[in-house]
């Protein structure tokens with residue numbers, strides 16, 4: 001039976017969780033019979049058997065339109081609840097992968113090579129028969145369509161062609177290495193075709209997280225290759241974890257547990273054979289946590305890519321790399337696309353208004369051209385399909401403000417504004433940099449454990465635990481929370497945009513409330529860079545005073561938020577939420593900062609006013625701002 005990952009009794013808040021904290025109640029691998037090669041029937045039977053322990057939680061089903069597989073909840077889950085966890089089958093943090101030096105000069109990413117190597121070791125040596133069978137299952141069952149679809153061919157044609165040649169080179173090199181060691185395995189060496197398929201499987205299904213320091217690359221003995229170039233990530237492949245579909249507005253979050261840490265130095269592994277290393281237990285579990293309420297029968301979705309800030313056509317362009325066009329609720333369904341929010345042109349209103357996406361079919365989709373060669377991979381968002389007709393949004397369609405009923409903009413204007421920003425990284429940076437600066441300097445973004453902890457906490461898990469409250473309120477507790485960390489960011493995003501009721505769950509923990517409030521202000525403008533741009537709210541001189549530092553005092557916070565009038569809107573929203581729920585402390589906090597912001601902007605609002613006056617601002621925002 002799959003259990004919750006953080007039993008309250010062993011909840012560790014300082015990032016130094018002991019081994020026992022990481023004990024997961026996951027399905028053991030021992031039930032799988034040893035089966036290195038499977039025919040279709042066997043594979044299906046064994047897949048059923050593999051899935052059986054997960055059945056109380058999730059099941060695999062066919063997507064009604066696409067026909068491929070999706071993962072469906074077998075019961076209800078609350079936000080913050082662990083849906084399931086699964087041990088890694090291939091994992092770059094595993095000893096055997098860590099102590100492999102990737103072959104340089106190949107188009108196959110070094111971390112993918114590590115996974116492929118781990119697979120080869122299992123196929124050849126079969127060090128742990130049960131997991132070897134699971135690896136065979138992985139090969140037989142997981143989808144390859146990410147890189148083999150017509151769309152992927154169109155987008156990544158050259159890379160796919162190169163893969164075949166490079167997989168052969170990789171295989172030859174590794175085979176030689178094995179031969180040098182006298183390959184005494186009971187299994188056989190995978191063919192080039194098998195390894196190519198594995199690479200496609202990896203491309204389509206792998207989960208990855210950034211790692212701060214590169215993995216230790218030391219083979220110690222007979223490994224004469226130099227480490228391959230390229231930034232590495234922590235990559236993990238498993239079976240159930242490969243089933244959830246992508247959504248730009250996901251209902252679940254996947255995290256690695258525990259987060260990556262480099263393998264011990266070579267001293268301990270010099271002379272240790274691959275087969276010995278491969279016997280080590282799985283290192284990482286993939287943990288799926290509900291971000292929104294999930295009802296039995298709902299399809300479970302995760303975000304395959306970080307979507308933050310990206311317009312729909314850019315998100316779709318990036319997903320085209322993976323061979324599919326996203327038709328999620330935000331790209332093509334009824335849900336507004338907050339990332340494309342615009343500020344209402346009515347000066348008395350200034351609400352944020354978001355367009356709704358249009359459906360696409362896979363066949364007719366014309367992917368945007370690849371971005372220009374750049375050293376900065378963040379510029380992935382430079383994708384632009386305006387010129388090739390890749391986006392068929394009606395340019396005359398009008399975006400109408402839900403609050404005041406005015407036309408905010410036409411879709412044509414929105415697309416043009418997005419394109420302008422996409423082509424003008426400096427303008428975009430000017431809009432975003434103060435936000436990013438606050439984000440990146442606040443606290444280190446590296447402590448994924450506490451970031452994940454916070455994410456789970458924000459989403460309602462473990463809220464009442466007394467250790468948690470004291471650790472968060474104790475400045476010496478060592479809890480580092482980075483609002484820049486995407487988990488926290490995602491959690492907050494969900495909290496603020498998708499699940500206003502979730503705020504109830506954090507309201508009664510003052511320390512959390514403060515964190516939410518602080519992060520909220522830092523975060524508030526960030527999901528709407530385009531809206532920010534539409535405000536023409538370049539950072540004022542005041543912002544430069546705080547640019548290089550973490551806001552420590554209320555006055556500094558006031559200056560941070562003062563450069564963007566939109567923050568007022570969000571502060572007012574926060575204050576309203578807090579008041580409606582009887583949380584006067586938070587309401588006061590938001591109120592004070594709202595008034596400070598008005599004052600800082602030279603607005604004739606009473607800087608000494610009380611929460612109720614700020615409440616008036618909420619009901620007629622522009623009347624005061626205009627004053």
Ligand SMILES: C[S@@+](CC[C@H](N)C(=O)[O-])C[C@H]1O[C@@H](n2cnc3c(N)ncnc32)[C@H](O)[C@@H]1O
Pocket residue numbers: 066068069070142143145146204205242243244245246247322323324325326327328
């Ligand atoms: C990790 S696999 C998910 C499991 C897969 N559906 C299967 O049957 O094995 C990723 C593949 O699922 C499909 N997929 C996932 N999310 C999708 C989405 N939002 N829209 C269209 N296809 C999607 C794509 O074919 C993608 O390459």
